[in-house]
Amino acid sequence: xxxxxxxxxxxxxxxxxxxxxxxxxxxxxxxxxxxxxxxxxxxxxxxxxxxxxxxxxxxxxxxxxxxxxxxxxxxxxxxxxxxxxxxxxxxxxxxxxxxxxxxxxxxxxxxxxxxxxxxxxxxxxxxxxxxxxxxxxxxxxxxxxxxxxxxxxxxxxxxxxxxxxxxxxxxxxxxxxxxxxxxxxxxxxxxxxxxxxxxxxxxxxxxxxxxxxxxxxxxxxxxxxxxxxxxxxxxxxxxxxxxxxxxxxxxxxxxxxxxxxxxxxxxxxxxxxxxxxxxxxxxxxxxxxxxxxxxxxxxxxxxxxxxxxxxxxxxxxxxxxxxxxxxxxxxxxxxxxxxxxxxxxxxxxxxxxxxxxxxxxxx
Numbered sequence: 334x335x336x337x338x339x340x341x342x343x344x345x346x347x348x349x350x351x352x353x354x355x356x357x358x359x360x361x362x363x364x365x366x367x368x369x370x371x372x373x374x375x376x377x378x379x380x381x382x383x384x385x386x387x388x389x390x391x392x393x394x395x396x397x398x399x400x401x402x403x404x405x406x407x408x409x410x411x412x413x414x415x416x417x418x419x420x421x422x423x424x425x426x427x428x429x430x431x432x433x434x435x436x437x438x439x440x441x442x443x444x445x446x447x448x449x450x451x452x453x454x455x456x457x458x459x460x461x462x463x464x465x466x467x468x469x470x471x472x473x474x475x476x477x478x479x480x481x482x483x484x485x486x487x488x489x490x491x492x493x494x495x496x497x498x499x500x501x502x503x504x505x506x507x508x509x510x511x512x513x514x515x516x517x518x519x520x521x522x523x524x525x526x527x528x529x530x531x532x533x534x535x536x537x538x539x540x541x542x543x544x545x546x547x548x549x550x551x552x553x554x555x556x557x558x559x560x561x562x563x564x565x566x567x568x569x570x571x572x573x574x575x576x577x578x579x580x581x582x583x584x585x586x587x588x589x590x591x592x593x594x595x596x597x598x599x600x601x602x603x604x605x606x607x608x609x610x611x612x613x614x615x616x617x618x619x620x621x622x623x624x625x626x627x628x629x630x631x632x633x634x635x636x637x638x639x640x641x642x643x644x645x646x647x648x649x650x651x652x653x654x655x656x657x658x659x660x661x662x663x664x665x666x667x668x669x670x671x672x673x674x675x676x677x678x679x680x681x682x683x684x685x686x687x688x689x690x691x692x693x694x695x696x
Contacts, residue, residue, distance in 0.1 A: 348549075352482045354532065354536070357616055361437075361617065364586075367572075371577060396536050402688070430675070439460060481619065529564055532620075
């Protein structure tokens with residue numbers, strides 16, 4: 334037993350961090366990020382994506398630096414840097430963030446299903462199916478979660494067929510002009526891509542579950558780089574497929590693009606995309622709720638299944654008593670941009686505090 338009480342047999346190889354990061358980042362945001370990005374930066378959205386990718390790489394570096402001081406998880410780091418009470422308060426904020434992120438993805442995907450496929454199916458029925466699967470995977474342990482993340486990435490990359498098919502209708506002058514927006518507009522665009530970039534911060538909770546975790550940093554960067562390149566590809570295809578006015582008005586540009594695909598044996602290809610996307614976003618649903626329930630277990634010394642039950646009941650109640658679009662709007666307002674600002678400000682601050690503590694001990 335070491336590092337926040339994790340037995341060696343429950344750990345995964347460093348290589349799998351690539352899939353844990355990448356599978357967590359590629360999810361609901363990929364279906365719709367182009368719209369907000371086009372509003373802010375138009376054809377210069379690619380600059381915002383690259384900038385967002387660089388920020389993610391810097392934050393991953395900061396996370397690994399934090400854990401070079403504290404070989405545990407974010408709760409251990411908070412307690413060492415801030416003391417028990419203040420540290421626990423910030424740990425609760427992280428737990429709340431993980432939970433809200435997971436709930437946002439579940440409710441957001443239910444909203445996609447309602448709009449594109451099954452309008453009459455009640456939200457609670459879909460939520461119940463998802464929550465049962467999430468609970469089943471989570472109770473299998475972190476190695477099971479890692480296996481699911483690995484498989485979802487491997488079996489989902491055939492969906493690259495969709496943006497590549499979009500080149501059939503491309504008008505490449507749509508990518509012009511470039512360098513036509515101010516720095517403030519570029520920064521606003523960077524913020525709008527946040528839901529597509531979030532997920533790397535789950536390392537804060539599963540770091541102790543990695544064998545020789547300090548060697549996994551290159552794989553974490555690799556996962557983030559794969560996400561950045563994929564989002565760049567999708568945005569480039571979207572800008573040459575749609576006009577800028579169309580892109581701003583289209584709620585789910587990636588899904589709408591799939592409706593143009595015509596194959597002799599499939600009439601409505603978007604149904605396949607929406608259905609398959611469930612496989613893509615399983616890690617998006619599972620990992621945040623695992624992280625939140627793991628955090629509660631670490632803070633209050635309870636079995637992990639109990640907070641997982643409580644969170645599942647809350648999500649189910651939200652899906653029963655609130656309309657999809659209303660609750661999704663509120664959740665998105667919380668996740669984007671406040672959570673991004675919290676991570677960008679807090680993680681470097683935590684790193685500085687731990688650096689000062691380490692320097693004082695040396696003195």
